[in-house]
Amino acid sequence: MKLKINGREHEIDADPDTPLAYVLREDLGLKGTKIGCGLEQCGACAVLVDGRVELSCTSPAASFEGREIVTVEGLADTDTGARVQRAFVAAGAAQCGYCTSGLVVAVTALLDGGGKPDRARTAAALTPHLCRCGSHPRVFAAVEMAAEGEA
Ligand code: FES
Numbered sequence: 284m285k286l287k288i289n290g291r292e293h294e295i296d297a298d299p300d301t302p303l304a305y306v307l308r309e310d311l312g313l314k315g316t317k318i319g320c321g322l323e324q325c326g327a328c329a330v331l332v333d334g335r336v337e338l339s340c341t342s343p344a345a346s347f348e349g350r351e352i353v354t355v356e357g358l359a360d361t362d363t364g365a366r367v368q369r370a371f372v373a374a375g376a377a378q379c380g381y382c383t384s385g386l387v388v389a390v391t392a393l394l395d396g397g398g399k400p401d402r403a404r405t406a407a408a409l410t411p412h413l414c415r416c417g418s419h420p421r422v423f424a425a426v427e428m429a430a431e432g433e434a
């Protein structure tokens with residue numbers, strides 16, 4: 284199957300039913316995408332697909348053919364994604380870091396949606412992303428920094 288990931292086409296020799304997150308991590312070495320629950324419950328495996336946040340831990344990789352996938356690694360090459368990454372570092376918005384790449388993906392999509400999100404909009408965008416370490420207060424600080432262009 285052919286997948287377009289971070290701007291590059293990849294010919295991938297894997298069972299088409301393999302969930303995308305496993306293909307990213309095992310076939311392509313893109314280990315920034317985490318697998319937490321594997322049940323679409325925690326948000327750790329989020330990637331951007333055609334600019335929108337999608338979970339990658341259960342959907343078959345073949346269902347992403349013909350679509351633009353961007354992982355947390357690829358976000359570094361985009362203005363918003365790089366700004367969000369810097370803001371997370373500046374705000375210290377991670378402890379174990381397991382949820383972090385999913386959150387960076389979600390915040391990038393939120394800011395790319397335009398305008399400065401208020402607290403309620405940010406909370407709604409981040410609700411699907413569980414953080415067992417309790418980093419959300421610093422994640423909110425990172426969102427504000429990135430939205431203000433301070434990072
Ligand atoms: S690993 Fe996909 S939502 Fe938890």
Ligand code: FES
Nearest residue numbers: 378380414415416
């Ligand atoms: S920083 Fe550990 S789960 Fe969020």
